[in-house]
Amino acid sequence: MRFTTQRRLDDGVLERDFLLGDVPGILWTTESASAPAPLILLGHPGGLRAMYPRLVTRARSCVAEGFAAATVELPGCGDRPRSATADEARADLRRAVRAGEPVDEIVDRLVLPLVDAAVPEWRGALDALLALPDIGGPVGYAGGVMAIGVRLAVVEPRISAALLFAGSFVPRSMVEEARRVSIPLLVLLQWDDEDNDRQMALDLFDAFGTRQKTLHANTGGHTGVPAFEGESGNRFFARHLT
Amino acid sequence: MRFTTQRRLDDGVLERDFLLGDVPGILWTTESASAPAPLILLGHPGGLRAMYPRLVTRARSCVAEGFAAATVELPGCGDRPRSATADEARADLRRAVRAGEPVDEIVDRLVLPLVDAAVPEWRGALDALLALPDIGGPVGYAGGVMAIGVRLAVVEPRISAALLFAGSFVPRSMVEEARRVSIPLLVLLQWDDEDNDRQMALDLFDAFGTRQKTLHANTGGHTGVPAFEGESGNRFFARHLT
Known part of the structure; x- marks a missing residue:
């Protein structure tokens, strides 16, 4: 893990860009830590640069x-080498959703390789991050891609x-995987x-095998998650990570 | 409205039983109010005596x-005169649910008259409560019976x-009523x-017409609502009533 740049944000947050091999990432910590902090991994749909405003808001709140x-960064996204098959599947999915056509086969083609690679x-990022002196544990995962979160919850x-x-x-095949999740979950829909x-x-929510699962569903479209869900997520992690 | 007894609970909460005509009720206020307080009406399935432990916990937190x-108290419940037709419908519902039989007709027979009466x-209780010096407004409704809450949200x-x-x-006929609800809603499932x-x-959640609706679904049975939903409800009301 190699830190490439660092910035001090105005609320005492230290933001550091890093490279792990050729995978770029960002780490946010407080400048005034007295003890190793529990870590929240922030999931996203790919494209760190485009997602940065939303990610930094969530990171500051964490x-x-x-x-x-x-x-x-996710494989094939942002500044990482593109995958022609993933780009094609992404375009196919957009077309199918717009046309109201079945998407199962396209979702498998797009998401399963992404999950396997990501x-x-x-x-690996977790190995490197937990080796830093200012990060302790326990660890939470927050965000999308839904299927990456499901797989991580099962295997990590x-x-x-x-x-x-x-x-x-x-992918529908991952419903079976969801049954094996046993950690506390908060699902935002x-x-x-x-x-x-x-x-x-x-x-999928029904399938999750964990005994502690909560669904928060709110009116609105993909990017319309209400601000109060940020606090609500922090309280969820405070209950389970501290 | 006639207060019949009052008790000081140990956390500075004043609990007063009242009668409104022949309808019993309970009011909880702080002993140290400096201004009229917003009011939360606590819904329940009927039977104040049996529900008291859960109600007083929620009231103290409010x-x-x-x-x-x-x-x-609800019509036909607790110490109020029973309704033979409601009791029969209640028994029929219990039998039908246990047997996995359709319940729509029984639900109509049980719930519609209850909503109309309650x-x-x-x-009326709201008229009397809002006339008290220590209660101001605005007002929230919290709890069951779901159909009573839906009707109140539409007409009050x-x-x-x-x-x-x-x-x-x-009752399925109330789905249309749900479309007319326009106040912020938090639905616990x-x-x-x-x-x-x-x-x-x-x-029903899908049908609600309001632009601000949130669903919180948690694992567990009817009486297993997690304690953190109490705080979560208070934050919801703090956002909308204060």
């Missing part, structure tokens, strides 16, 4: 509550709680999300 | 957050926000509620 926050990278024992944003399609299948999200 | 709280009484303009507990059957129809609750 740091204000005593957590460290970190994220890494999850080991997030786990260092993740103790997850806030999953049901804002992306999940935008009720009128134009980029998602509401019934699929509800089926 | 008062601690600066609200007054009040409730009234809602004017809650509105003094209610500014409602937290509805989706723990009871709602116990995902594994043995006394309720989950799909019906989700359909």
Whole structure:
């Protein structure tokens, strides 16, 4: 893990860009830590530069509550080498959703390889981040891509709680995977999300095997998550990570 | 409105029993109010005596957050004269649910007359409560019976926000009524509620016409609402009533 630049944000938050091999990431910590902080991994749909305004808002709110926050770029996104097959699947999905056509096959083609490629990278980032002196544990995962969060919740024992944003399609085969999730979950669903299948999200919520799961559904589209859900997520992690 | 007894609870909460005609009720206020408090009406399934432990817990939490709280007995429940037809419908519903038989006709027979009888009484209680010097406004409704909350949200303009507990059957005809609800709503759903129809609750949530609606679904049965939903309800009312 190699830090490339660092900035001091005006609320005492230290923001550091890093490279892990060729995977870029960002780490946010407080400048005034007295003890190693629990860590929240911030998930996103890919494209750190475009997602930065939303990510830094969430990161600042995490740091204000005593957590460290970190994220890494997804394979084939942002400044990383594109994948022609993923780009094609993404375009196919957009077309199919607009035309109201079935998407299952396209979702499998797009999301399963993404999950298979991204999850080991997030786990590698976790190794490197937990080796830093200012980061302790436990660890939470918060955000999208839904399917990445599901896989991480199943395979990564260092993740103790997850806030999953049901804002992306999940391959139907992963419903079985969801049954094996046993950590506390908070699932955010935008009720009128134009980029998602509401019934699929509800089926997935039903499938999660954990005994502690909560669904927060709010009116509005994909990007309309109400501000109060930020505080609500922090309280969820405070209950389970501190 | 006639106060019959009053008790000082140990956390500075004043609990007063009252009669409004022959309808018993309870009012909880702080002993140290400096200004008239916004009011939260606490809904319940009927039977104040049996419900008292849960109601007083919720009331204390409301008062601690600066609200007054009040409730009234439902028609045909607790110490009020029984209704033979309601008792019969209640027994029929229990049998039908246990046998997995359709319940729509029984729900209509049980819930519609209850809503028609109860809602004017809650509105009468509101008249009397808002005339007291220590209660101001605005007003929220919190709890069950779901159908009573829906009707109140539609017909009672003094209610500014409602937290509805989706723990009871709602007549299908009331879905149309739900479309007319325009106040902010927080709907609590116990995902594994043995006394309720989950799909019906989700359909009703979908139908609500208000632009500000949130669903909180949690694992567990009818009486298993997690303690953190109490704080969450208080924050909802703080956003909309203060």
